[in-house]
Amino acid sequence: MSTYARQDDRFAEVPSPPDDGLSIQVQAPQDGRAPEVRVLSGGTEVFLLSGAPPRPDTDTTHTVAHVDPERRRGTVLFAVHAADNDLLFEEQADERPGGVDPEDLDHVRSALNEILIPVYIDDVVSDLSDRAPGLFVLHTVQVDDEQDPPWTYFRSSVFTDGDLALEDEWGAL
DSSP states (O other): OEEEEEETTEEEEESSOOSSSEEEEEEOOSSSOOOEEEEEETTEEEEEEOOOOOOTTOSEEEEEEEEETTTTEEEEEEEEEEETTEEEEEEOOSSOOTTOOHHHHHHHHHHHHHHOOGGGHHHHHHHHHHHSSSEEEEEEEEEOTTSSSSEEEEEEEEEETTEEEEEEEEEOO
């Protein structure tokens, strides 16, 4: 498990979560469980993101969550399931924490429909993070049910204020 603590506008790897401040733990277990991203405040878990379940006939699932560190809560906003360049947008949130407007999600959906290439999802999430306060966590997992563990690639990115604050990758595309 990798642990990162906030230092200025970015997160840097540290040996353990600090007793104060914001930190993130990224775990890509090899025992078949889904990779996870934990957001901690003062060493206490605020939010856990293990990603949306993969859909049939898709190979990659991108899950995006919004975390409000001030309120110490987060929610999954949407998932994008990809099979090559075909995308399926799946809204997840019933409630949106402060700052995430339904119009912002409409903008995301439109942007994803325009690009049609999932590799540009970082640009879309970065733009979303510029529209609302807090952290936007992107959890990308590529799945191959014939493999053990079933995921072959995992990447997590964290965006805030339109900037990439953290990126961690495991496995190979």
